[in-house]
Amino acid sequence: MYICIVKLEQAIQSTKFKNEMHKASLNILYTAWWLKTQMSKVLKEFGLTHEQYNVLRILKGKYPEQLCVKDISCRMIEKSSNVPRIIDRLVIKKLVKRADSPTDKRETVTTLTQAGLAVLAASTESVNQLMDEMVKMENKEAEQLNVLLERLRGTEV
Amino acid sequence: MYICIVKLEQAIQSTKFKNEMHKASLNILYTAWWLKTQMSKVLKEFGLTHEQYNVLRILKGKYPEQLCVKDISCRMIEKSSNVPRIIDRLVIKKLVKRADSPTDKRETVTTLTQAGLAVLAASTESVNQLMDEMVKMENKEAEQLNVLLERLRGTEV
DNA sequence: TTTATTTAAGTGTATATACATCTATTTTTC
DNA sequence: GAAAAATAGATGTATATACACTTAAATAAA
Known part of the structure; x- marks a missing residue:
């Protein structure tokens, strides 16, 4: 058991922020890293990485439908994730199965196996x-946090 | 010019969240990815990655003091970053210089070069x-966002 | 209908992450 | 002061990220 570092200032040993927004952006990056690290510790017990878990959850969301790589990619939290190679590793672990699409020969479609469903259920509970x-x-x-995060992103570039 | 995807539901094509806290955690991960992606586009013009930029900023915070690897690591937003190898790449680009510590032969100390200071100043402005x-x-x-993020992390494990 | 364009996915490379291990020191303990 | 423990940093490996490029197939345009 250890005490988590709460304050951003302690976590990154800095008290100099340009303004509250600058601090908020560092706070978001740090909190995201913290969340991912904590989750990864649990997922490791199931032999999963954070991104592999994310792909399994996406497949579960449409199960038993088969999803092509593009459909998975556009649902990923981190869009630039390399979905074909993440699927490769899930296939090796027999958590998903991949097949050629019947309707479009360019596509490959992926779906969870029974093992994949089981591992996902157990890991999700943890x-x-x-x-x-x-x-x-x-x-x-949490509601308020969601509002603020979407306000932060809500603009044109 | 393109319109940013504002709503999380659109961004990850999902409307099924266990509760507001579950949505908030996905929202934080997505927002962190979004911030990093936007910043990386700018940093790329200076030949920097997000993490290299982070190391440069940390060195600037104590400049002209020389920092050892450990001092840099504990200030990183993502703690598990592999600082020695990030420094390797900054040395190759001649943005930092590395030397043996005079007080502890195990340590190596790093400091910004004039080129490093210049690149950091220009990239920070961008x-x-x-x-x-x-x-x-x-x-x-932004203040409120900071309060909520720290409340989220503020607990014992 | 033939060519051109677009799209889907796979591949290659540099960098980063996560974690384990190794070596050289320094510090602690006896 | 010598042995044991702790620490700093380097190194190795699997996975992921970011981005460019290739190939095959589908769609649009001529």
């Missing part, structure tokens, strides 16, 4: 349990 | 400009 233990936040606060 | 254009957020809102 991840949810971790989140419940780790994050003590009121529903109202 | 990054700040991007952030100003991209993120339209009131100071009060």
